[in-house]
Amino acid sequence: MATIKTDVITPTATAYIPISTEANNQEGTGLVVTYRYRGSKAALRLASYQWVAAGGKYSIVEDGPYSVATVTYSGPSAILKETNPQPITQSELLGEEPATRFEFRTEYYDASIFELPLARKESAEWERFYSISTPPAPTKADYFSRIRLAGEDPNSQSFQFEVNGTSFPVAKQLALMWARGQQSFQSHKVSLSKVSSYSALNGLPATPPIISSIYSGDYLAILNDFPDIVKAVMPKPPTTAILTPEGTTWAWLKVNDSTSLIVKTNQVERNETWTFAAWDTFVYPLNLTN
DSSP: OOOOOOOOOOOOTTTEEEEEEEEEOOOOOOOEEEEEEOOHHHHHHHHHHHHHHHHOOOEOOOOOEEEEEEEEETHHHHHHHEEHHHHHHOOGGOOOOOOOEEEEEEEEOOOOGGGHHHHHHHHHHHHHHHTSEEEEEEOOOHHHHHHHHHHGGGOOOSSOOTTTEOOHHHHHHHHHHHHHTTEEEEEEEEEEEEEEEEEGGGGOOOOSSSSOOOHHHHHHHOOOOOOOOHHHHOOOOOOOOGOOOOTEEEEEEEEEEEEEETTTEEEEEEEEEEEEEEEETTSOOEEEEO
């Protein structure tokens, strides 16, 4: 039987070696320095505390006989890592450039049939038609209330769909829909998410206000430094007046600002989401220009 002779190796806390170092500054996005190390799982995990303290983001692949760690420094942390071996402070990371991606999503929801643009238009015509009658004149609320009664009890005669040659075909259709149990229709809104990833040493987002403001698309893009490609595909307000309910304006409202802390890689991922819709200007402060 053959005998295989080997050296006896005692693993230590420093049992890892550097494999490569790469630095780049492509497309003016700032200096990025990437280090790769190979060694035991225990040694690389122990060394990760030093990488985190220096402002690095790391990942460890633990497949095979050896583990491989990739450590990345970006923005000020990359520059300081090259010139200063000491851990980077919070104040030095304030100018860090996060890795950012943008996501557009369409959100579907059920809206009342009374929110149909044609229904709002005819309710205004119905209100004007009866405004010449003896006070108190019916209101738009009476228009929708009588449609509900007509749908629940077709014999109630609560709504006159034709009066002196003037007809209200939308109201008749709404009453038929209500009678068969259809009280809503599917509508949708477009949302834009900005997902930013940066070093955990850079902290968490500030506490949001109790009531958020709404913004025009142009102003929102300026405030958040959206790339031109994102600006180009952001939806625009409709030009048809009937699609904008009274007391509202088409704008962007922040509906989410959440943060995920990934301890293993020393990263913070922040998700900011805005939804484009006709928002009530009585509730939300309006910011349309810079």
